[in-house]
Amino acid sequence: MVTTEFDFIVDNEHSRRSDAELFFGQTPEEVFWLDESKDLWDILVICGLFPSRSQARKNGRAKEIPSGWTDQRMGKLKHRICILNVQERISEDSDI
Numbered sequence: 830m831v832t833t834e835f836d837f838i839v840d841n842e843h844s845r846r847s848d849a850e851l852f853f854g855q856t857p858e859e860v861f862w863l864d865e866s867k868d869l870w871d872i873l874v875i876c877g878l879f880p881s882r883s884q885a886r887k888n889g890r891a892k893e894i895p896s897g898w899t900d901q902r903m904g905k906l907k908h909r910i911c912i913l914n915v916q917e918r919i920s921e922d923s924d925i
Contacts, residue, residue: 834909835876837861839894843915852898852913868892872912878904 836853838844840862849857861875869892870885879885886892899912 833906835861835872835911837863837872837910837912839863839865839867839912839914841865841915843918844913848913848915853911863894867894869894872910873903876903876908876910878908 836849836855836859838848838852838860846857849855849860853860863871869890870879870882872894873879873885873888873890874882879888894912894914896914896916899910899914901910902908903910
């Protein structure tokens with residue numbers, strides 16, 4: 830069976846292991862954790878949409894992973910790709 834849903838979290842200073850369950854309903858082990866050096870081309874290769882970064886780049890997709898929440902369907906099989914790229918957190922001490 831072909832997997833058509835992929836969940837990614839960009840592992841940076843603002844991301845937490847608990848984000849996997851909060852946003853995806855999964856354990857941290859079931860989510861792909863990307864370091865900050867990865868880009869959208871790497872994600873498309875991991876998902877199997879392209880055999881290499883250069884092929885993904887030729888497709889014309891943007892290189893940078895957007896900040897915040899991204900939920901897109903791509904490819905012939907309409908792979909669902911969800912990406913969480915947290916750029917800042919509201920202070921735990923705030924009243925908001």
